[in-house]
Amino acid sequence: xxxxxxxxxxNILWNVGKGxxxxxxxxxxxxxxxxxxxxxxxxxxxxxxKEIYNDxxxxxxxxxxxxxxxxxxxxSQLHLILDDxxxxxxxxxxxxxxRCSISTAWNLxxxxxxxxxxxxxxxxxxxxxxxxxxxxxxVHDKLSTDDKISMFGINLPSICSSCIGPTLSNRSExxxxxxxxxxxx
Numbered sequence: 394x395x396x397x398x399x400x401x402x403x404n405i406l407w408n409v410g411k412g413x414x415x416x417x418x419x420x421x422x423x424x425x426x427x428x429x430x431x432x433x434x435x436x437x438x439x440x441x442x443k444e445i446y447n448d449x450x451x452x453x454x455x456x457x458x459x460x461x462x463x464x465x466x467x468x469s470q471l472h473l474i475l476d477d478x479x480x481x482x483x484x485x486x487x488x489x490x491x492r493c494s495i496s497t498a499w500n501l502x503x504x505x506x507x508x509x510x511x512x513x514x515x516x517x518x519x520x521x522x523x524x525x526x527x528x529x530x531x532v533h534d535k536l537s538t539d540d541k542i543s544m545f546g547i548n549l550p551s552i553c554s555s556c557i558g559p560t561l562s563n564r565s566e567x568x569x570x571x572x573x574x575x576x577x578x
Contacts, residue, residue, distance in 0.1 A: 397502055402426070404486045404501060405493075410479035412443030422471065431461055443475060531572055539566040 407414050407421040414421050417428040417440065424430075445455045451469060453459060485493040487501050515525050515532075530536050539549050 400502060401498065406484045406486055408482045408484060409442060409473050410476055410481045412441060412446060412473075412475045412481070414442050414481050416440045416442055416445060422467065424467065427460075427464055427468075430464060442473070446473060446475060449473075531568055534568055536568050536571075538568055538571065 402418075402420060403425070405420055407419050409421055418426055420426045421442070440455070445452045451465070453465060459465075483493075484491040485497065487497040488494065511532075512529075515528050517525070527536075534541075542549060
């Protein structure tokens with residue numbers, strides 16, 4: 394979950410209003426959250442922008458441990474205007490409107506797979522779901538056939554029900570036999 398939080402936080406850009414934004418952890422600078430640019434032991438966690446930025450000047454003496462010069466230089470080049478009448482607002486980078494939605498968050502967080510021509514033919518709206526599901530399980534050898542069940546130490550009489558007869562040989566029930574070799578396949 395913490396990895397997901399970091400990924401989501403990277404895509405929230407804060408617009409400074411009152412300055413109730415965490416100096417280190419909130420993504421308010423144009424690059425990245427500032428904590429990613431330094432070592433952890435230098436961070437004083439709960440410093441808000443309004444505590445260190447007054448009248449257009451950065452008050453670096455507020456810090457017990459001084460930030461590196463590269464951070465000071467970067468931050469000094471930003472021109473902020475704190476406004477006590479304007480709330481700090483967040484902007485979701487992943488959407489054009491700037492508003493977060495379940496859809497945009499899902500697209501950000503999900504693991505995307507390569508497009509599969511085979512899967513697009515199995516999962517088609519003209520094919521009933523249960524047939525698509527059965528086909529997928531058969532292709533990936535995930536059906537509960539007698540040979541699979543015997544791997545768990547459960548021995549069943551392994552006889553294909555469609556092969557029983559005086560002229561037919563009794564064959565073991567496997568995915569290959571049921572879908573490829575059987576006379577009804």
